Amino acid sequence: MKLQKTMTEGPIWKNILSFSVPLILGNLFQQLYNTVDSVIVGNYIGSEALAAVGSSGAIINLLVGFCIGASAGAGVVISQFFGAKDDGGVEKAVHTTIAIAVFAGAIVSIAGVCLSPVILRAMGTPEEVFGPAVTYLKIFFGGMIFSVIYNMSAGILNAVGNSKRSLMYLVIAAVSNIFLDLLFVVVFKMGVEGVALATDIGQFISCIFIIRFLVRSQDVYRLKLRNVRFYDNLLGKILKIGLPTGIQNIVISLSNVVVQSSVNGFGAAAMAGFAAYIKIDGFNILPVLSFSMAATTFAGQNVGAGRYDRVKRGMYVSVAMGVCYTIFTGTLLILFAPQVIGVFSGKEEVVAYGVYILKFFCPFYWMLGILQVLAGTIRGVGKTFQAMVVFLFSLCIFRVAWIWGALRIAHELFGVMTAYPASWCVGMIMILLYAWKGKWMPE
16 A cells, blocks of 8 residues: 655645645644643642753754754655655665664764753753753653654655654654653652653654554555665765754754743743743644645655646745644634643743743744745755755844843843744745745756
8 A cells, every 4th residue: 555645746735735734733743742741740740840841942952953954854855766756766765864863863862861961051040940950851862862763754754745654653652641741740740750751752652653664664665674774875965955954953943042041041930931832832833844844845756756847836835824824823822822821830920921922922923934834845955055044044143143132231031032033034034035036946
């Protein structure tokens, strides 16, 4: 049975939507079990523990973002081989991708365990939450290799249009994680250790399931463990395309570490409110990233097939979907802000901070939707360096400079939070100009 989808023919909107929906649901389930961690921590352990888990998020995103960004190179290469019907190229790219996943996952796990205390200190994490934050991070990173292998394996399936299978395994992982959260924290009273351990086990389950599927598959992307190695020509090609996105993600995550460090200076209540909102933020950001990934796969397959006419049309459809989604969800979050933030904590001060922060994000998500989806299309044709430049300037250099300048003028949370919509606006304008005037389409 063929569990893959060719996006080089048929209605464009239907191709993109049918591919995006499982990605969106999968990302939302992933965010769900991350959010459940925070709900359980905030309600059963306390706001200080919620602040500890929240302050760890920026570091987690930093290291994971690099690996997932680098895997984008594998997705582009595989989708182009798949679109060109080059089965041999797909096979070698799949095995090189898994080799990268194992190597990178091991490095991320070791680095995360060893460097957690140092980075938390550098971020200015308050003493009252430092101990739990270190404990959470060390346990979390102990199982990070499973997350990296899962995400890169899911990238293989996404590249050939099979986004439904990874959704299935994420649902299993999410349900397992929620059950284990309740068992470890509510029943066994294990605190933040139980939250981190539940996440590790959920990631392990999804990793085992997806590798098992790839090994048993009879499709072109079948995984043969004895063939897992770095194929020299493909390793270079994957890294050339993937490293700019990986570097982009890690530097943007560093800018978010700067944001987190700035928020830390306003106390534990502000940290907890920010942590609560960032979990909600994922429900808006992740679907946008799903549309961006759909645009990347669509562009990659059609470039491989020589269907350049479909690439730009797919870009317009993906942007429209992303903008409509962000306007709808942003409006809902604004209308129900106190109730949504109140799920994470019953403390009025924490909820007040969370609602305050939400108002700097939700009205402006549509700009991020345009930025991410256009960049996704441009990456799909192999121009990852150009997309990296836009993201590095707008979401890192500009954002950090804005925060530095704002805090120099006045030590207020307002100055930190306005960095988000301002940097999205700059990035949107830059990517629109490049998509309009730049030479990114193959001749």
